[in-house]
Amino acid sequence: GAVVSQHPSWVICKSGTSVKIECRSLDFQATTMFWYRQFPKQSLMLMATSNEGSKATYEQGVEKDKFLINHASLTLSTLTVTSAHPEDSSFYICSADRGPQTGELFFGEGSRLTVL
């Protein structure tokens, strides 16, 4: 099946620094990727939709200057948390769209960010 990989799986950083999380589709091209945030024992909250070669579309309430998304190629999207603060600590999950025919999304393993 389709594989989506995220890196890093775990990251700890100091408050005020920036952290980049990568999401790669390993065996297919993904024109669209999605970034989610998951709080403990809660559902996934869609943050933004990332389209290759164009600007990301952010959900209401998500700060686009804080969560920078780049989708430079058909197999890679990156999420950069800028000037991270402890409240940004969370589990970030990406997913990739293999195409409209399947309807399903393929998810990465997630990246846990802890901001000290």
Add this chain to the structure above:
Amino acid sequence: GNSVTQMEGPVTLSEEAFLTINCTYTATGYPSLFWYVQYPGEGLQLLLKATKADDKGSNKGFEATYRKETTSFHLEKGSVQVSDSAVYFCALRGFQKLVFGTGTRLLVSP
């Protein structure tokens, strides 16, 4: 907008018990419906899906039927195992976005 409502957990069962996790949805058009599972420490995995009314998705002994008349997609399994302990998410997808329910934690004891 589209939304998904799931029963709150945790659901606690003994091994070999029957499982039902309720899921209802609100959507415009004809969305596809999904159940995803998240095992402890892992990412989400697709469990099963149904793309049109009356379709039944099935996998690993789990089943769910797309009921348009009741806007439901309840997850069932006849005999759960300890290894089924996980969080289960009901989801729907319209044009592009995948919308999740809040998730239901299942705990199966030996």
